Amino acid sequence: MNLAIPRGIIYHSVLDDLKWLVTSLVAKLDDQPVVAAFETRFAQLLGRKHCVAFPFARTAIYYALKRQHFPHGSEIIMPPISIKGILDVVLALGLVPVFVDIDKDTLCFDEQLLEKALNANTRAVIITYLFGMVPDVEKLVAVCRTRGVFVIEDFSQCLNGQFADRKIGSFGEVGVYSASSIKTLDTYGGGLLVCDDEALAEALRADQAQLAPPVRTQLWQKIVTDLIRNVATTRLVFHFGVFPLLGLLAKLKPNSVLKHTGDRDKAMIDELPGEWFCAYTALQARVGLEGLVSLEALDQERLHNVAEIKAAAPSVDFPRGSEGGKPIYWQLLAYFADPAATQQRWHGKKIDTATTSLLKISALPAYPYHGDTPNADKLYSNSLFIPCFPGLNAADRQRIIQVLNDVG
Ligand SMILES: *Cc1c(COP(=O)(O)O)cnc(C)c1O
Numbered sequence: 001m002n003l004a005i006p007r008g009i010i011y012h013s014v015l016d017d018l019k020w021l022v023t024s025l026v027a028k029l030d031d032q033p034v035v036a037a038f039e040t041r042f043a044q045l046l047g048r049k050h051c052v053a054f055p056f057a058r059t060a061i062y063y064a065l066k067r068q069h070f071p072h073g074s075e076i077i078m079p080p081i082s083i084k085g086i087l088d089v090v091l092a093l094g095l096v097p098v099f100v101d102i103d104k105d106t107l108c109f110d111e112q113l114l115e116k117a118l119n120a121n122t123r124a125v126i127i128t129y130l131f132g133m134v135p136d137v138e139k140l141v142a143v144c145r146t147r148g149v150f151v152i153e154d155f156s157q158c159l160n161g162q163f164a165d166r167k168i169g170s171f172g173e174v175g176v177y178s179a180s181s182i183k184t185l186d187t188y189g190g191g192l193l194v195c196d197d198e199a200l201a202e203a204l205r206a207d208q209a210q211l212a213p214p215v216r217t218q219l220w221q222k223i224v225t226d227l228i229r230n231v232a233t234t235r236l237v238f239h240f241g242v243f244p245l246l247g248l249l250a251k252l253k254p255n256s257v258l259k260h261t262g263d264r265d266k267a268m269i270d271e272l273p274g275e276w277f278c279a280y281t282a283l284q285a286r287v288g289l290e291g292l293v294s295l296e297a298l299d300q301e302r303l304h305n306v307a308e309i310k311a312a313a314p315s316v317d318f319p320r321g322s323e324g325g326k327p328i329y330w331q332l333l334a335y336f337a338d339p340a341a342t343q344q345r346w347h348g349k350k351i352d353t354a355t356t357s358l359l360k361i362s363a364l365p366a367y368p369y370h371g372d373t374p375n376a377d378k379l380y381s382n383s384l385f386i387p388c389f390p391g392l393n394a395a396d397r398q399r400i401i402q403v404l405n406d407v408g
Contacts, residue, residue: 003235004243004350005396008331009389010230011186011298012291017227020188024223024283029214031282038285039192041292042177045160046169048194050201052208053280057156057178058085060191061126062272063207064174065093067200068150070123077117079109079128080362080376082154084266085276086126087361087369092272098122099362099371104335105320106135107379115143124150129158129168130358130379131333134325137163137171152176159184160299161328168328169194179284181226184299184330185291187284188222211279219281239350247347254340266359268366299328301390306332308397309388313404332388334404339384349403353384 010017035053043051054060065076072094078087080099090097100117103110107130114125125144127137137153144151151172155161159177161168169175177183179190195201232242306329310318317335321327336342339355346353360380362371387400 002350002395002399004239005352005387005392005400006233006235006238006242007352007354007385007387008182009233009391010182010226011184012226012230012287014227014230014234016290017223017230020283020287021220021223021227023286024216024219027283027286029216029219029281029283030279034282035280035285038288041289042192043194045292046167046175046194048170048175049196049198050194052193052195052201052204053285054191054193054208055189055211055214055278055280056085056276057154057176057180057191058083058089059276060174060176060193061086061152061154062089062093062276063204064152064176064193064200065090065095065124065150067203067207068123070095073121074123075119075121077109077114077122077125077149078361079126079130079154080360080371080373081130081356081358081380082126082128082361084359084361084364086154087364087367088269088272091367095123097361097369099369099373101371101373101375102130102379103135104375104378106322106325107131107133107319108135108137109140110375111136111139111143114140118143118147118149122147122149124152126152126154127172128154128156129161131319131356132158132161132328132330133319133321134158134161134163134168134327136322136324137168138324141171154178156180156183157330158328159330160296162326163322164324173197174200179288181222181229184328185288185295186226187288187291188219188226190280190284190288208279211277212274214279214281215275218275218278219283238352243350243352246352250344250347266364266366298390302329302388305388305390305392305397309386309400309404312401316404329388332386333383334386335378335382336384337382339382342384346403349399351387351400351403353386355382355384356380 039051153172153175155169156178179187
């Protein structure tokens with residue numbers, strides 16, 4: 001029988017989620033040496049000198065920017081597609097977001113547009129690697145360096161990606177990785193900041209030490225969320241439960257199904273929530289230390305799937321990446337002329353897909369800062385996920401290839 005194929009997975013097993021859920025009932029959450037041990041291992045993985053763990057990537061970016069003491073009204077160059085929390089922390093610091101469009105093949109800043117956007121008031125650039133694609137980051141960083149702007153790499157979707165045989169996340173002044181649900185190293189949330197500058201690391205450790213104590217119920221919620229998503233994407237549960245439900249939703253609300261993820265909160269916030277400033281826990285660090293053991297094998301399996309699918313579907317419009325870049329393909333996606341129709345046809349072949357669930361933060365109606373970003377618009381509206389996760393079997397891959405070649 002052909003079991004329905006979900007668009008993605010959670011990168012640990014249901015049993016792991018259950019184990020950590022039980023562990024979280026009693027485990028010591030504020031065991032700093034355990035957090036430090038994970039930080040050291042993560043810094044080593046990236047080839048960086050320091051790692052400081054925060055509860056969210058947005059929190060790490062908040063402190064990295066705050067420590068620069070930029071004048072009020074300084075411009076921060078941001079990706080048009082990301083999570084809203086990063087926009088919120090930039091605004092909370094009194095800084096001005098400026099959105100630069102992406103290149104359709106690297107899904108990262110267009111180099112010429114970036115150069116044009118830089119001016120005397122630009123103080124930082126947040127280079128974001130969408131879906132695990134890799135641009136010519138050396139060129140992007142060089143453009144920033146000539147203007148003396150601070151470079152933050154958000155490599156939440158590109159852990160273990162490389163450019164010129166160097167890890168993504170090791171090019172800017174700081175790199176930030178979100179170890180949140182559905183990412184390739186998921187520690188039930190977390191924002192891991194890496195850098196080489198000793199003084200900056202010291203300052204950020206002081207900020208880390210000032211965070212509020214972790215809240216056990218918040219950790220439970222995150223583990224339960226992963227557990228539910230994990231069970232829902234288990235092949236049998238997905239086939240008999242979730243997939244038919246998605247089909248039904250598509251019939252009932254034909255215009256809202258492309259994202260299938262529900263509307264994320266798009267309102268502006270007055271104050272950053274306290275939850276963003278509660279310390280990263282020792283339990284999350286333990287999850288991270290275990291996750292690091294299998295990370296590379298899972299990367300390899302996904303990359304193998306991607307290579308097979310791409311090679312067998314030459315007419316599909318995949319983003320082409322950059323010369324010298326080794327993308328990690330957190331998600332494989334391709335552009336389609338009529339994504340709604342394509343999604344429907346794939347559904348008929350029992351393959352789940354969707355457009356990105358990230359927000360187009362350059363066009364949020366509730367926010368006064370907007371950008372003209374046509375390539376990001378196209379990525380946002382016209383690209384679909386093609387399942388490539390570890391765990392797909394040969395028959396699954398053949399079905400995906402056939403659908404790509406038959407019905408586009
Ligand atoms: C998942 C993700 C994040 C998540 O950030 P948190 O603040 O940890 O929730 C940030 N940036 C990108 C690009 C992401 O994909």
